[in-house]
Amino acid sequence: MATLLIRGGRVVDPSQGLDGVHDVLVRDGLVVGVGSEGAQTIGKADETIDATGLVVCPGLVDMHVHLREPGREEDETIETGTRAALAGGFTSVACIPNTEPPIDTQSTVEFIHQKAARADTCNVFVVGCVSRDRAGKELADIGQLVEAGAVAFSDDGAPVYDAELMRRALEYCRMFDKPILAHEEVLELSHGGVMHEGLVSLVLGLTGMPAAAEEVMIGRDIALAEVTGGRLHVMHVSTAGGVALVRAAKARGARVTAEACPHHFTLTDECLRGFDSNFKMSPPLRTADDVEAIMAGLADGTLDCIATDHAPHAREKKMLELDRAPMGILGLETAVGLSVTRLVNTGRIGWPRLIEAMSTLPARILGVNRGTLRPGAIADITLIDPNLVWQVDVRKFCSKSVNSPFHGWTLTGRAVATIVAGRVKYRLAAS
């Protein structure tokens, strides 16, 4: 009976309305309880972590991660990607199925699970394809993928282009109560685009992707969610108009949830002025007004959660002309620092809302038994030093890739220990 006691930290667990200095006792990988009485009532533990000054929260869940394996192991593998997750404070990731082959069969799901088990790092929840071969023509074998353990469905990387197929997917997934994670983009409007369409793209002569390319598709999918009663989760909302559409849909009672990425509440299209392909991603960096709207949407809960859209690309792929370089930005190892620095320390949101957005709600949307420190819960726990000031250095990343534009940035707040099922899987080395 191995016991772990986490003493004296600020326990923030929105799932049970907790925010105060408590001890957390873990036995055999499960939470025994959270108490203010400390070790006296809980008894002697095999291992004790002094969490004084730290935030102790249910393990963070990133519901939007590209692990690249199988097929693009030069960018990331399940092992390196999940190590990056642990270093970023995530105890669970949901891996997006735009792999090669795409995750559209039971055997591919099984492969991911086996690789993850072998890596023995964090939990990997599998997102299955909406369409067979991610081709957008017919539904994948969603029921069998659910049996294999898929927690949600997505053709991310691309939108589900056929409106009828999207309608069927939303409708069909109702019987499994699984969400469709939607990449929202009208491809004719964004064709050839490398950045947000606006004054900056005009001046730089770069082809733009208008906000409307995202918003038109969000509007379509909300309408389809409402007509079917299916669960729509809007991925990486990047525009003020997108936030407004989701807010209005929620007000009408539609079964819609949404996420925002740290780069979309931190950076703007002005960053492209240096022509650095590390600032190229889809959806693109938008304007300061959009950044403001994303932060407001996270604060009022319109945007339920923070997800990274961690999208590794090998260095040589990004060292190309801006229009040939692939879309994508690393996210796992900077998400906590950016969120604390940009949202909490600026007073936009409090710690309980941050943990809700990074743990409670993504776990709830995916329907996985994580995101809580209730007695009996699996002991996935993240310890965050809210005051740690650190400098981002891509050379120290666990990820296999280095495509982060935040290299050299100074951030506040960092995970210092990541515990999965009661085992300490990551500890930040003292520097």
Added chain:
Amino acid sequence: MPATSFEPDAFPDGWGHRNLLDLERLSTAEIRLLLDTAARFKEATEGCRRKLSVLTGRTIVNLFFENSTRTRTSFSLAARRLGADVVDFAASSSSLSKGESFIDTAKNLEAMGVDAVVVRHATPGTPHLLANHLSVGVINAGDGPHEHPTQGLLDIFSIREHRGDLAGATVGLVGDIAHSRTARSNMWGLMKLGAKVILCGPPTLVSQRWRELGVEVSHDLDAIVPRCDVLNLLRIQFERQNTRPFPSVREYAHLYAMTKERLKRAKRDLLILAPGPINRGVEVTAEVADCPQSLILDQVTNGLAVRMGVLWLTCGSRGSQAAITAHGQQGRVV
């Protein structure tokens, strides 16, 4: 006096860079220096005809990832007029077609000891990325629809030759602004020299957003012709468009071609420019292209003068050499 008797000291210095990447980020003084240097070279070469030796021993490489005859020839001639050796490097015949990245290609050329890279590329910002990776000078000869600084300079140079100072002049840039690097370089250069810029064309090619930079936007050529001192007629870049931004060439020409009839309502001393190649009958009719107010052939000659000036300032002048040395000492970009 034999041409070779000019010593390097006879030409302007004071350019603190090894590159010419765009006009947007240059100061007014730097643009004036470029224009004055071009004028000095035009004079010293008696109209760009005689040869000098101020760049003897230097090697310039034309690294063209996109087809060009006019600009590449102009750069080559300008370099040779100054005594430099010139290497032409066309992407189609190179290792790029074997999958090498443009940065590796350029680094290889640098390792062969070239002194400056003149680069044309279909993607905006490629010269800027090269400049980050190379220690030698990089001259932008057109990066997609972004900028074409020597074209902007030679247009402005041609206007300046005819009317002196640009301050207070009204210059209309007409046509495919969306896809025109010439328009962008002209716009920045003209604004910095105090000219008033009007961008004119259909809304699908001329965004209202340009107003945020302080330029005027018009969709009505007839309305602006009488107010302009200069009209620069830009080519429709059919090759850069996904979907045609106007119903037909016929309709475009009807609305935006500079015709004899429109010329009648212009100021008498209106100057007409068109960066080649021109589509006669689309943006300008033949009689206007060949009319006395047309500076189209002056532009070509002045292109040599401007490129001589740019090559001198970026890879001959003392300032450029100091910049290259300083960059080398800083070490390369990671």
